Amino acid sequence: MTDLRPHHLDVRIGGISVRLRAASAEFNTLMVDRFRGFIGSVDTPDYIFDIDILPFTYTPDAPDELSDIEVSVRREDEGWHLLRGDFEARWDPATRHGTARLRANPYALDSVLRILHTVLLAEQGGMLMHASSVVLADGRAFVCTGVSGAGKTTISRLVPPGAHILTDEMSFIRREADGYYAYGTPFAGELATPGENIRAPLAGVFLLAQGPDNRIDDLSPAEAIRAVMTNILYFAKDKALTAKVFDNAIALAACIPVRRLTFFPDARVWDMIGNEA
């Protein structure tokens, strides 16, 4: 029997491996570049997606206007249905198999993978968060979140020698038996560079604000939860899972210090974090 999708790629983010099977070698090449550092062959992937590529001539200077249409993520029968202008995907958590029809722009598959991980992590007590994350030389990871323009990329650029940038855009946080861990992701922001594919115990979450000097302020429990919840990446219109996301934010804020970091954009901010956090 002819294999309709002879090309496959195993993308492993946050310890979760997803095998992408496609007919197009060109698309695979595009994805290899998009997810560099996070590709490796595994014997048994956690999830398998069969990808059908819809015609689209992608160029970096001409974004796909269909990717601007609001995404819909809903439960459907036993699985999930994802729909945006440039993709439609389904997957069944029980069989760990999914299908996706998407236009041949790298953001379509990137978005499908982000959404997949938001749902998987929500069910496991973790989250994807609009945040940069950094591992200091002593091995502790810090996540820096905030609205667009708050300084997520800026603070990543200021990291001291020996530190590792996990991402400047989308932090991957998992709850494990001995606490929370931050993982590197290929989801890049202004740095336009994938994060390092490593993990480290999460030591703190900072809500960023830029100011004339460097200061760390405590937040009330409700403020901490609001800071986390506001910045979790989450799309599903699903009451049960949304409540779980809320509980995950509450659990994280109860376990990990969530504070406001006001910083002046120079490297001294990381000295303060290393000494005080």
Add this chain to the structure above:
Amino acid sequence: MSNPLYILHSSDVAARRIGDELMIMLARDSSLFSLNETAALLWQAADGKTPLDEIVAHTLCAQFDIDYDIALADATELAHSLAERGILLIAEHPFAH
């Protein structure tokens, strides 16, 4: 005299007590609200079958030293405000369970 009002938790929210605050999250857009003490009492009493005037008389007036008519007017306004945000359902008849 106006018809009695009945209030019920929206099925589209999750409520969690964090310290002294009651936080409400709307499932439709993940927006968060912190309810003050009065709103939290109203939320807790919103069983869909107790009229709002009884809630005011037995809960709010019992908890706070306030005039019943003023409390009822404030509670009615608050209930409508919470209903506009999708936190409570409001009706002139008891909700079926």
